[in-house]
Amino acid sequence: MYKKTVMxxxxxxxxxxxxxxSAYESRLTPFRDVGESDWSAEHVYSLAAVQAVDGYAxxxxxxxxxxxxxxxxxxxxxxxxVSQDAxxxxxxxxxxxSDRWSYPMIEAAMQRHWxxxxxxxxxxxxxxxxxxxxxxxxxxxTMLLSQAAEEQRKQWxxxxxxxERDARAFADAGEINGALTPYVxxxxxxxxxxxxxxxFDPASPLSRQEAAAVIHRLLQKDAGSKPxxxxxxxxxxxxxxxDKMKLLDRVALGWWHLDYKGAGSAxxxxxxxxxxxxxxxxxxxxxxxxxxxEVSKDLMVFANKSHQIEAFLADAAARSQFVQSxxxxxxxxxxxxxxxxxxxxxxxxxxxxxxxxxxxxELKKVLNGKxxxxxxxxxxxxxxxxxxxxxxTADEVILMAxxxxxxxxxxxxxxxxxxxxxxxxxxxxxxxKDKLVLGIGKRTDQFIGNAExxxxxxxxxxxxxxxxxxPGVRQSLAVPYLLKRxxxxxxxxxxxxxxxxxxxxxxxxxxxxxxxxGVALWYMGQYxxxxxxxxxxxxx
Numbered sequence: 001m002y003k004k005t006v007m008x009x010x011x012x013x014x015x016x017x018x019x020x021x022s023a024y025e026s027r028l029t030p031f032r033d034v035g036e037s038d039w040s041a042e043h044v045y046s047l048a049a050v051q052a053v054d055g056y057a058x059x060x061x062x063x064x065x066x067x068x069x070x071x072x073x074x075x076x077x078x079x080x081x082v083s084q085d086a087x088x089x090x091x092x093x094x095x096x097x098s099d100r101w102s103y104p105m106i107e108a109a110m111q112r113h114w115x116x117x118x119x120x121x122x123x124x125x126x127x128x129x130x131x132x133x134x135x136x137x138x139x140x141x142t143m144l145l146s147q148a149a150e151e152q153r154k155q156w157x158x159x160x161x162x163x164e165r166d167a168r169a170f171a172d173a174g175e176i177n178g179a180l181t182p183y184v185x186x187x188x189x190x191x192x193x194x195x196x197x198x199x200f201d202p203a204s205p206l207s208r209q210e211a212a213a214v215i216h217r218l219l220q221k222d223a224g225s226k227p228x229x230x231x232x233x234x235x236x237x238x239x240x241x242x243d244k245m246k247l248l249d250r251v252a253l254g255w256w257h258l259d260y261k262g263a264g265s266a267x268x269x270x271x272x273x274x275x276x277x278x279x280x281x282x283x284x285x286x287x288x289x290x291x292x293x294e295v296s297k298d299l300m301v302f303a304n305k306s307h308q309i310e311a312f313l314a315d316a317a318a319r320s321q322f323v324q325s326x327x328x329x330x331x332x333x334x335x336x337x338x339x340x341x342x343x344x345x346x347x348x349x350x351x352x353x354x355x356x357x358x359x360x361x362e363l364k365k366v367l368n369g370k371x372x373x374x375x376x377x378x379x380x381x382x383x384x385x386x387x388x389x390x391x392x393t394a395d396e397v398i399l400m401a402x403x404x405x406x407x408x409x410x411x412x413x414x415x416x417x418x419x420x421x422x423x424x425x426x427x428x429x430x431x432x433k434d435k436l437v438l439g440i441g442k443r444t445d446q447f448i449g450n451a452e453x454x455x456x457x458x459x460x461x462x463x464x465x466x467x468x469x470x471p472g473v474r475q476s477l478a479v480p481y482l483l484k485r486x487x488x489x490x491x492x493x494x495x496x497x498x499x500x501x502x503x504x505x506x507x508x509x510x511x512x513x514x515x516x517x518g519v520a521l522w523y524m525g526q527y528x529x530x531x532x533x534x535x536x537x538x539x540x
Contacts (some may be wrong), residue, residue: 026279028417033060033061033063034209034479036478036485037476039209040063040209042216044155044209045480046482048361049482050510062208063207063209066130067208068128068130069125069126069129070101070102073102073115074209075211076140076369082202088531091126092123093106095127096127100376106125106127114139116142118139129332132206132484134200135180136193136211137187137188140183140187144190145183155337158455161516162524165185168185168200170200171198172198172202172282184202184519188200190221192218193214197445200245214506226512226515227538228519229250229522230248230250230520230521230535231252231519232520232523233251233254233300233522234524235253235254235255235277236254236276236525238524245529246293247532247538248295251295253286253298255278255300256277257275257303258302262319263315266312266315266319284334291336295340298338298340299326299337299341300340300343302344305345309345319355319358321360323359323363330370330448339373340363340371341373344356345375345377347383348382372395373397375400375439376390376397376400376424378399378400378425379422392430397433397519399423401414401423401438402419402522410454412497414441419507423510423513433516436468438510439522440508440520442531444460444461446494461528473488474486475487483499484496484497500531501531504535507519520536521535
């Protein structure tokens with residue numbers, strides 16, 4: 001049974017500031033006042049997915065509402081990830097007392113000299129005053145410059161900013177406060193602010209949707225500097241992307257499955273699997289390509305209920321035989337494996353939790369230092385996985401965050417809010433973030449016909465790409481899922497949720513946002529050229 005709700009609002013969230021907003025659950029419905037065609041939709045819903053912003057109890061986000069100075073400083077400090085525990089000298093600000101809700105955030109910003117120019121000669125910050133666009137750009141520019149190298153900072157402040165000013169040529173550049181100007185242009189230079197045909201509009205209050213855009217850009221900029229390892233699953237018709245091995249760090253070769261023969265007998269199966277986890281003819285070409293690309297190779301073993309997985313796990317003698325079979329294959333010099341990837345699915349109940357953990361421990365002992373990787377489903381939907389124990393035993397844990405599909409509700413396989421939620425749940429369950437890898441499933445969910453009589457299909461990515469360039473196709477951003485929505489009529493109404501290159505980019509960002517070790521691509525054969533171009537940017 002799939003959980004179809006996600007927290008899009010939290011108490012004391014970044015954008016709510018001091019507003020009275022209670023935590024509430026949303027059935028993955030969009031904010032009533034931020035539509036998929038709104039310019040801020042990408043920013044608002046991306047931040048909502050990671051619980052960095054929220055809406056109000058009336059179901060709205062209130063995108064045009066102004067933000068106060070203290071509300072934005074709270075956002076800025078939280079996004080920067082700085083501490084708020086040092087004490088502020090008494091009386092330094094006459095209108096911000098130590099018992100005010102925003103005191104720790106304003107204090108942290110003051111100690112770092114990010115808001116000096118916003119304090120008047122009388123020592124007042126005016127925390128409830130609407131914050132102006134130029135003040136936001138000043139604060140952000142000051143923060144970013146404080147992180148730059150000393151030589152770069154000096155060069156900018158000594159006049160380098162003037163080149164940016166001349167290049168931007170804002171029509172209202174003369175209206176920007178002179179004391180703020182170098183920092184305003186640095187924020188623009190770093191991609192946090194944009195102008196319009198009217199100019200920069202420095203004196204206008206910052207709206208909630210503008211605040212979301214600024215913070216999202218800041219988090220994207222920060223995430224862009226974080227490395228991610230890339231694992232590719234070479235399984236099920238992946239030969240078309242054999243040349244993409246060079247873009248990977250590891251490849252999991254899905255050519256084996258659990259072969260449980262009954263009481264006391266089990267091993268690795270290489271043929272006859274209905275799920276196509278079989279050793280193909282000409283496999284040597286694949287391992288050779290991996291070697292030429294200097295990619296590590298994992299032996300991947302698949303099993304689910306069709307392989308009698310629960311009976312196998314309860315059979316200690318069969319487990320022992322299976323472990324020895326894996327050890328023999330992983331050490332076979334023909335393959336040159338550096339590790340093992342275990343993908344055992346369909347453990348719904350808690351009965352086999354300890355048995356599965358025991359199997360992993362038994363495997364770990366025979367690998368002689370080679371890597372053990374374990375794929376796990378979302379914690380909320382399956383009880384047969386002791387994530388804390390798995391995280392302690394395995395060298396790497398791949399979170400299969402792409403199976404949230406609920407056909408009756410037209411809930412697609414990998415909506416970003418649920419992907420982010422299951423990352424948080426998995427980390428909270430005890431899997432260390434330096435071991436956790438986000439699985440990204442390249443999949444399309446197609447619903448054909450009206451709601452009462454809709455049928456379901458999952459076409460190949462290549463077929464979807466061919467249909468996208470034909471007449472009569474409507475494309476949009478599905479919110480809050482942040483997937484591509486494709487609609488057309490071919491005898492019946494068709495609605496598709498497609499994991500395109502942009503949505504893959506969002507999942508790369510989420511993995512970086514939570515500081516994960518890497519991403520795993522299921523499966524390589526489904527990825528198209530645009531996807532590989534985005535993935536290629538992860539390479540140093």
